[in-house]
Each structure stands twice: as structure tokens, then as C-alpha cells.
Amino acid sequence: QVYKGLDIITNKASPQEQRLCRHHMISFVDPLVSNYTVVDFRDRAGPLISFHAADIFARDKIPIVVGGTNYYIEALLWKVLVDTKVLPWGSGEGGAPCAGPTTLSHPGGADSLRIGREVLHGGPLERPRPLSWTLGSLQVFEETGIPHSEILQQQQQEEGGGPLGGPLKYPHSCILWLHADQAALDERLEKRVDDMLAAGLLEELRDFHRRYNREKVAENRQDYQHGIFQSIGFKEFHEYLVSEGNCSPETSALLLRKGIQALKQVTKRYARRQNKWVRNRFLKRPGPNVPPVYGLEVSDLLRWEEDVLKPALEIVESFIQGREPPAEPVRMECDVHENKRSHRVCEVCDRVIIGDREWA
Template identity: 60%
Template sequence: MAAMLHPHDSRKIARSLQVHQETGVAHSQLLEEQRAQEGGGSLGGPLRFPNPCIFWLQCNMEALDKKLDKRVDEMLSMGLIDELKDFHRRYNEQKVQENSQDYQHGIFQSIGFKEFHEYLTADAGVSEEESGQLLTKGIEAMKQATKRYARKQNKWVRNRFLKRPGAFVPPVFGLHVTDVSSWEKAVLTPALEVLDSLQKGERPSLEPIKSVGEEQRNKRSRHDCELCSKVIIGDLEWTAHLKSKNHLYHVRKKRKAESTSEQKVASPCDHIHGTECPL
């Protein structure tokens, strides 16, 4: 399992060790046993229920962005700022004073808290205008983070279910929710029809989204880059690393060093005071 996890991924390493401590069996062995079960595959063990399906609620991105902005505004009107101030006072203020705040773990990484760090930690003597600017900055940051997360969710669905299809990956049915006024016609009715057909063992009239064939990649393969002194986990990440500016810089640096070394070997004698080498 150690070869499958990045050395800096402390959360997954701790979880893997916890599994071994609680079960007495290596985490990697448990995963292999799950994949080897009937109905299992490269993505994991068998599905729990027969004839499953996935409903993917899809929305025009421009319309979705407006809905997300409106959602944030509604949260603000319902007392989000007071809630953040209270949470900060109880759980984060002391950590900030000790410079030990951590917005990468637990509830502290949630969207809607870390974006207001500057506003919540501003000095008591800050002017009302500056405080308002920090608040506006936090609100805009929260809206942008919410939109990025929505796009990340869409990307995850595509990558997880459509770009890496397997024999046991459930079909994905797209339901459009851009116009919520037509919810019953565009979402509820077709979803119920799909469920009814699957329960009867029939083919639904609504066609699932077609899978996009893609070269199978190993998400847990280990790659050691000697040039950059880095460990890369995953084929996709390795491909991206090979194209990164940092790696290409080290490649050019190595080639330059090798070229200089070859020139020195080819010309063992230097020109001294304008006298050419007799060789």
C-alpha cells in the first residue's frame, strides 16, 4: 500500500494504518479481496444492489452560476456572518493568535469560512469602510469558490462514471434542471419511468449518457522523478508532471550540463595565451 500513496498524503496513510491496526490485515490485501469478489472490478468491490442507475442533474452553467450567487445571498440574509463570527470566536480565534490555524482539515476547510479569514481577523481598530471592503471580498471569494466546486463536481462525475466505464459501472441518465418550473416534466416523470423500467428488467425509453472511451490509467501507480526529486502517484498525474514547467526546466538543465560535459571531453586541451593545442 505504501507504493500506492504519496509520502505527503498523511490523511490516507493514517487511514491505511488504522485499517491494518483494527483488522490485522494489510489495507492493500482488503482492497484486492474486494475487487476479486464476483461483480468487483478495478474501481472497487461489487455494487450492493442490482440494476442500479445514476441520475445526473444537469444545468446550463450560466444559469447555475446565477443560482449559486443567489444561494449565497440567501445564506447571508439568513445570518451567515453572525454564525461565522460566533464559530470563529469559539474555535478559531485562539488558533489565529497562535498562528496555528489550519484551513485544510475538517470543518475549517468548508466553503464559506476560510474565505472570510481577513474579515474575521481584522484588527478592532479597522475602519468601517475597510471592514466593509473585507466583507465584500469574502463574499465574492465564497461565490467564486462555490462555482469552482460545482464545476469540480461535474468533472468528477464525467471522469468517474463516463471516462472510465467498466462492466459494473451503473448507467448515467442526464436530467436537465435549468428551468425548475418544468421539474415534474423534465426531471421527476422521466426519473420515475427509468426506475420503473429497471425494476421490471426493461430498457428505459430515456437513453443513458454515452460513455467516453479513454485509455485506462492507474490512479495508484508510483513514479519517481529523479530530476525533480519528487514522487508522483497516478498515471494521469505523472503525464501532467512530465509536461510541467518545473520538470521541463530540469530537463533543459540536464541537457545543458551533458552538452557542456561532451564539449570538454571532445576538447581536452584549452587554448592558453592564444596558443592552439598541438593536438
């Protein structure tokens, strides 16, 4: 959503929604930029939250960081990155509603804070890139002379550090995790794709392809691994877009159905990955630097006010006023004997799985 264009396929907040409260970090990166990183996101989003004049905290507002790619949220909330341009890209393949966490922060002791809302959106949605992780670590070592793993370990050992890295930048934070029954969520995601099509998705894709991608395809230099071009929805319609007008109507219709089905499948898959990220990163790795996570059930949208809005407001108001929230945070058992560095080979998918939790 940080990129200009593809508003429908990336599920950006509508103009009507953006008029309800001020939104940040939307539609400001040129779509031809392919090297926008998590460091760029952190360096731009962080100052928006700070206490400097005109920033969110300085105006007695509460920043709401909305996922998005959870890796980008972690980079904003924790001291987890080394300042170098070649760093790991975030993981994930698209935005699934009600599947990722929403984080609210306030500067502490803020009885005078109004419950004003401002929204910062997560960074670009990227595929996992193991090679980039390796290159990033090599870059860190070249520039500092210190192994990347040693720097990360030092961050974890700082006062307030823990399993997720260094100390929280905003210690008075909490996480609202909107989650739904998987069947209900899958049905909602499929309907969302249908609604996108009705809202003009194909026209948006055709226009974007014509302006930014057709020439690259003709020269065989299209790239669906970087920047906005790897967003869920664009690459899934590649065959349809490049063949439209050059094949029979029957073939075009078949490719269109194939693209729609692929979009629905990959969106549902990403929703599962977001939930897994929340469980593994925030719930199964307890530590002094992990904010409380409050679960909000959104399976039945007819009960939105009772199950989501009312308890969320009670939690946030209690948090601001320094009271114990009426709801209990979500807790999950963790294995203190877990081996995070174990190596196992999955013969089915021919992959090396690192860590007991990932193998389980």
C-alpha cells in the same frame, strides 16, 4: 452537513424541506470533533438502509443518497474501504447544487415498494489530503501485514467487483446526475451565495466564530484543515472575522467583499470537480459494478417538471417495476489502452500527474 451548526453556509435542507420527507445524517456530529472519517459515515449510514426493523428498506421506502462528497457515496455503495480508523478523507470543498449525483437503491423484485422518499446526506466536505492517504495505507499494512494496494486489488477481483472496488452493496441501484450548462450553473451558484447573505450568513459566521474559533485564533491554534472548520465559506471569511472591530470600516468592507468573492469562486470550482468526478468515476470506467447513470438537464429551472421531475419519476418507477426505463443512460467512450499509473510532471503547476485521464 453532518456537523451541528453552520446550517446556512453548508446549505442544509431547510426545516420545511425536512418536513416533506425524513432526512438522515444531518447535524449530529459535535462541531469540535475533528476526526470524523469516511469510515464513521459508512458505519452509521449503512445500517439506516438495511433490512432490519425500522430501517429504510424494512419500511418499504427507497433511500436517496444525496451528494455531497462523492467519495463518501462510493464508500456507502461499494466495498472499497478497509476497517481501520486512519483512512483517507474524502475530497471536495463544499456543496454545489445540481452538480453531484443522486443515487436511488431498492432491494430488487420490489413490486410492493411505495415510492416513499428518505434522504441520507453525504459526509463532511474535505480537502484532498495526500498525506492522509499515505498514512492510511501504512496503518492498513501495520494492522494486517498486507499492502493496502493488494487488499484493494482483491476487492476489485471479487465476484461483482470492478474498477471502483469490490461489489456493490446494493446491486439494484441507479444514479440520477443533475447537470447544467456551466454558465447557467455559475450564475445560479453566485445567486445562491447572495441568497445566503440575505438569509443571515454573516450573523451565523460571527456566532460560530465567537463560540468555537475565536479562542483558537487568539492562541494561534486554529485549524482549517479538519472537521467543520474546513467547510466552504468559513475559512474564506477568516480575515474578515478576526479583524472585525479591530480595523477601519473601509478595511472591514474590503475584507468582506474579498470573502464573498472567494466563496463564490471556490463554490464554482467545486461544482466543476463534482462533475469531473461523475464523468471519470462513473462514466469513463465502465464495469459490472457501476450502476447506470441517467442525466437530467437542469439549466432552465422553469422547465424543472418537464426536464427533471417527470423523467426522474419515470426512470425510478421503471426501475422498481423491473422494466426498461424510457430514457437511455449516459454513456462515454473509454480508452481501453489507458495507463492509470503513468507519471507526468506539469511544469506550470510543478505537480506530478498520475494517470492518462488526469493528464488529459
